[in-house]
Amino acid sequence: MAGSAAVAAPGPSAPRRLNVNVGVLGHIDSGKTALARALSTTSSTAAFDRAPQSRARGITLDLGFSCLRTPLPPHLGPGPGELQLTLVDCPGHASLIRTIIGGAQIIDLMMLVIDVTKGMQTQSAECLVIGQIACQKMVVVLNKIDLLPEGKRQAAIEKMTKKMQKTLENTKFQGCPIAAVAAKPGGPEAPETVNPLGVSELIEVLKSQAYLPTRDPTGPFLMAIDHCFSIKGQGTVMTGTVLSGSVSLGDNVEIPALKVTKKVKSMQMFHTPVTYAMQGDRVGVCVTQFDPKLLERGLICTPESLQTIYAAVISLKKIQYFRGALQTKAKFHITVGHETVMGRVMFFSPAPADFSKEPLENAFDFEKEYLYQEEYLSKGSKSSEENKENDQTGEGQLPRQQWALLEFEKPVTCPKFCLVIGSKLDTDIHANTCRLAFHGVLLQGMEDKNYVETFLPKLKVYKLKHKEGQVERVLDDYSVIGRSLFKKETNIQIFVGLKVKLSTGEDGVIEGGFGQSGKFKIRIPNGLKSDTKVFLTVPSKKKSKAGKGDAAKEDESSKVDSAQPVTINLLFKRYVFDTQKKMIQS
Ligand SMILES: Nc1nc2c(ncn2[C@@H]2O[C@H](COP(=O)(O)OP(=O)(O)OP(=O)(O)O)[C@@H](O)[C@H]2O)c(=O)[nH]1
Numbered sequence: 001m002a003g004s005a006a007v008a009a010p011g012p013s014a015p016r017r018l019n020v021n022v023g024v025l026g027h028i029d030s031g032k033t034a035l036a037r038a039l040s041t042t043s044s045t046a047a048f049d050r051a052p053q054s055r056a057r058g059i060t061l062d063l064g065f066s067c068l069r070t071p072l073p074p075h076l077g078p079g080p081g082e083l084q085l086t087l088v089d090c091p092g093h094a095s096l097i098r099t100i101i102g103g104a105q106i107i108d109l110m111m112l113v114i115d116v117t118k119g120m121q122t123q124s125a126e127c128l129v130i131g132q133i134a135c136q137k138m139v140v141v142l143n144k145i146d147l148l149p150e151g152k153r154q155a156a157i158e159k160m161t162k163k164m165q166k167t168l169e170n171t172k173f174q175g176c177p178i179a180a181v182a183a184k185p186g187g188p189e190a191p192e193t194v195n196p197l198g199v200s201e202l203i204e205v206l207k208s209q210a211y212l213p214t215r216d217p218t219g220p221f222l223m224a225i226d227h228c229f230s231i232k233g234q235g236t237v238m239t240g241t242v243l244s245g246s247v248s249l250g251d252n253v254e255i256p257a258l259k260v261t262k263k264v265k266s267m268q269m270f271h272t273p274v275t276y277a278m279q280g281d282r283v284g285v286c287v288t289q290f291d292p293k294l295l296e297r298g299l300i301c302t303p304e305s306l307q308t309i310y311a312a313v314i315s316l317k318k319i320q321y322f323r324g325a326l327q328t329k330a331k332f333h334i335t336v337g338h339e340t341v342m343g344r345v346m347f348f349s350p351a352p353a354d355f356s357k358e359p360l361e362n363a364f365d366f367e368k369e370y371l372y373q374e375e376y377l378s379k380g381s382k383s384s385e386e387n388k389e390n391d392q393t394g395e396g397q398l399p400r401q402q403w404a405l406l407e408f409e410k411p412v413t414c415p416k417f418c419l420v421i422g423s424k425l426d427t428d429i430h431a432n433t434c435r436l437a438f439h440g441v442l443l444q445g446m447e448d449k450n451y452v453e454t455f456l457p458k459l460k461v462y463k464l465k466h467k468e469g470q471v472e473r474v475l476d477d478y479s480v481i482g483r484s485l486f487k488k489e490t491n492i493q494i495f496v497g498l499k500v501k502l503s504t505g506e507d508g509v510i511e512g513g514f515g516q517s518g519k520f521k522i523r524i525p526n527g528l529k530s531d532t533k534v535f536l537t538v539p540s541k542k543k544s545k546a547g548k549g550d551a552a553k554e555d556e557s558s559k560v561d562s563a564q565p566v567t568i569n570l571l572f573k574r575y576v577f578d579t580q581k582k583m584i585q586s
């Protein structure tokens with residue numbers, strides 16, 4: 001998360017200046033760009049819908065940056081000062097969700113723009129999900145109130161406000177402010193002179209919601225660049241938000257996407273030269289001999305502080321609005337920090353003994369063992385139902401933390417512990433469904449291309465295997481012959497020495513094959529119980545009695561025989577990444 005409220009390094013008497021990044025998110029055509037335009041008094045270096053394709057299609061294709069300045073509200077500190085709200089206008093089109101996720105990661109306060117005549121729409125819901133993952137605070141803006149008939153306007157706004165409050169009830173934005181505006185009354189054809197409605201009230205709401213997030217200058221420097229241009233005689237300026245750490249004049253910064261490193265020649269905040277900037281600051285960084293055309297958006301950082309990874313272990317949570325199951329081996333679009341790639345997932349949970357352990361934040365314990373899951377465990381997932389059966393408490397308790405191994409189709413460059421979002425972007429965008437499937441934190445990246453050999457064997461994820469067979473007959477007091485545990489072609493030799501348990505309670509050890517048809521001999525070190533022996537010899541008695549024509553007895557004993565054969569249970573663990581596929585019993 002970015003913390004981008006920024007106090008420009010002031011001189012002793014300089015007024016305090018604070019920057020807060022405000023995201024403008026919502027469904028396509030809800031009026032985000034119109035709203036950003038109405039809100040901003042000063043346009044920043046990046047304009048609205050700059051791309052020619054964007055203007056031609058009337059939709060926003062990229063993040064737009066603009067800003068407005070107002071006096072510093074009292075809750076942000078004493079004395080005269082200035083609050084700069086940097087508006088980050090996100091696109092609304094479903095296909096641009098990657099850009100929206102990137103935008104959301106640099107904002108402090110989110111505006112969710114809703115077309116008041118339509119209410120929540122598919123991408124409004126997706127934006128709400130992204131906001132819950134990446135943003136601290138939100139303001140809902142009901143736009144286009146000019147389209148409501150004047151006599152019924154107030155009632156309609158109140159109705160929609162109630163509806164939105166209900167929608168937000170179970171989110172972290174419960175009770176957030178809801179404002180009603182018309183950013184562009186009359187729509188596209190209306191003359192520019194028509195004044196927007198409710199915008200000055202909205203500015204007051206934004207001011208009241210602005211806050212100073214925690215700012216931490218430690219750790220590597222990372223900055224999200226949103227604009228890059230050259231100034232004659234000076235060099236190339238990259239503007240953006242410092243996401244972590246700090247930067248000083250003369251520092252080397254790396255542009256990882258281009259694999260080049262440049263020295264910081266000068267810096268500016270609020271049009272004022274500075275020598276230092278830290279997490280949360282909005283700053284322009286000037287370097288020399290760098291063609292601005294090479295970088296439009298992207299990251300710059302302390303040299304070699306980012307990792308380029310082929311796979312990762314993340315801790316994750318399912319997004320509750322995602323309808324499908326999260327299955328191991330499925331492919332997702334995976335946004336790692338500011339990049340999106342295709343990747344395959346494998347889910348795993350704590351081993352049963354650790355199920356209710358306290359979640360570990362920002363760390364992964366390679367000493368621990370983990371249980372492989374075919375599917376992320378959630379209420380109603382197939383494996384959680386199975387889990388319920390095995391669970392002594394019978395409650396089908398869900399673990400407090402779950403993880404996934406991600407294997408990317410191509411390597412991604414990202415900071416440590418960055419945000420990860422998995423989505424199914426190939427879903428039909430007209431299907432009214434949430435495409436965002438899970439979110440989490442990157443705990444361990446694998447930078448080695450050969451991670452399958454070098455790294456994965458360290459990951460102790462195991463499958464519990466259960467095989468079941470039947471006792472065919474008793475050999476003597478200390479051994480029985482079993483069947484149906486192995487296929488005929490199985491090499492029983494590799495199972496020799498493994499422990500089994502009979503359904504009658506005895507422990508046994510597999511001693512070896514018996515005959516040619518997959519049968520095998522089990523030694524019972526403590527001997528068979530007398531009950532078991534009786535039980536296992538009933539069928540032969542049955543035969544002799546049947547021979548005497550005792551029909552009633554035959555019936556009874558064959559019932560016993562077919563209802564409860566003595567079963568043999570073989571349980572062992574196998575580590576998913578053990579190349580030798582060893583079977584392990586405790
Ligand atoms: N009547 C009316 N029309 C509006 C208002 N605000 C925006 N519009 C119109 O709605 C259409 C969409 O506005 P934009 O601001 O481009 O919407 P957007 O949310 O930025 O769209 P994308 O960025 O493509 O998702 C345009 O034709 C606007 O003129 C409003 O308050 N009233």
Ligand SMILES: [Mg+2]
Pocket residue numbers: 032033034059060089090091092
């Ligand atoms: Mg727009």
